Amino acid sequence: MNDFTGLRALVTGGASGIGRATAALLAARGAAVAVLDADTTAVGEPFLPVRADVTDDASVRAAVTAAVAGLGGLDILVNNAGIGAQGTVEDNDDAEWHRVLDVNVVGMVRVARAALPHLRRSRHAAIVNTSSVAATAGLPQRVLYSATKGAVQSLTLAMAADHVREGIRVNCVNPGTVDTPWIGRLLDRAPDPAAERAALEARQPTGRLVTAEEVAAAIAHLAGPYSGATTGTSLAVDGGMQGL
Numbered sequence: 286m287n288d289f290t291g292l293r294a295l296v297t298g299g300a301s302g303i304g305r306a307t308a309a310l311l312a313a314r315g316a317a318v319a320v321l322d323a324d325t326t327a328v329g330e331p332f333l334p335v336r337a338d339v340t341d342d343a344s345v346r347a348a349v350t351a352a353v354a355g356l357g358g359l360d361i362l363v364n365n366a367g368i369g370a371q372g373t374v375e376d377n378d379d380a381e382w383h384r385v386l387d388v389n390v391v392g393m394v395r396v397a398r399a400a401l402p403h404l405r406r407s408r409h410a411a412i413v414n415t416s417s418v419a420a421t422a423g424l425p426q427r428v429l430y431s432a433t434k435g436a437v438q439s440l441t442l443a444m445a446a447d448h449v450r451e452g453i454r455v456n457c458v459n460p461g462t463v464d465t466p467w468i469g470r471l472l473d474r475a476p477d478p479a480a481e482r483a484a485l486e487a488r489q490p491t492g493r494l495v496t497a498e499e500v501a502a503a504i505a506h507l508a509g510p511y512s513g514a515t516t517g518t519s520l521a522v523d524g525g526m527q528g529l
């Protein structure tokens with residue numbers, strides 16, 4: 286298993302779900318971890334909380350500066366903060382498109398832009414972006430969300446090309462439906478939460494939801510020394526949803 290002793294990581298959206306599990310795994314494997322989130326009230330030891338809204342460039346720059354100061358540098362960026370959106374092209378207006386793109390795509394760009402000068406000083410620099418199976422699977426009622434996650438996948442590949450010769454690797458994970466507070470909120474809004482959960486489970490050939498810890502393990506693999514020759518890739522963690 287990857288050893289992160291001596292490495293410093295920043296995890297966005299790290300107060301909940303996939304980000305929280307990733308921060309915990311990296312810390313358990315020896316990393317010093319800062320958690321960037323819009324709400325850091327539940328972020329406790331051993332993490333360094335840095336509060337920022339990824340749609341606000343000034344707050345992102347201040348949070349990255351604080352993280353780097355607190356950790357003594359930066360080796361790993363897990364660009365994971367994101368929000369959902371449902372509907373067809375007829376359901377989401379321009380304001381909703383701009384709002385979700387601003388978090389899911391430009392938000393990742395803002396954090397990467399602030400982090401890159403620090404990553405360049407690392408001898409083990411890696412960025413892992415959280416995309417989704419929605420980027421490639423053609424899910425119904427998810428047009429806006431899917432477009433943002435497709436953009437994250439393209440962003441990953443283009444960034445990998447730009448920064449490979451600087452020694453910075455850039456990869457992404459494409460999770461299926463993951464059992465996080467996000468899905469809890471989705472189920473709470475469903476007319477029949479149990480039936481909705483069963484439908485989500487049935488969509489994945491494994492017959493169950495992915496766990497946040499399984500996505501965290503994939504992120505840790507891409508962030509760590511064991512994947513030192515891997516850049517510009519997408520790693521599916523989707524219970525076989527795409528491709529089987």
Ligand code: NAD
Nearest residue numbers: 298300301302303323338339366367417460462463465467
């Ligand atoms: P979650 O809602 O449990 O956690 C998301 C975290 O991001 C929260 O702590 C929230 O405060 C933070 N956040 C949201 N908007 C922010 C903003 N503007 N600025 C700063 N922080 C912000 O969600 P999750 O399920 O853990 O999802 C994490 C990532 O995984 C997202 O990018 C999501 O698109 C992706 N993903 C989730 C699933 C799934 O089924 N849960 C599947 C595929 C991909």
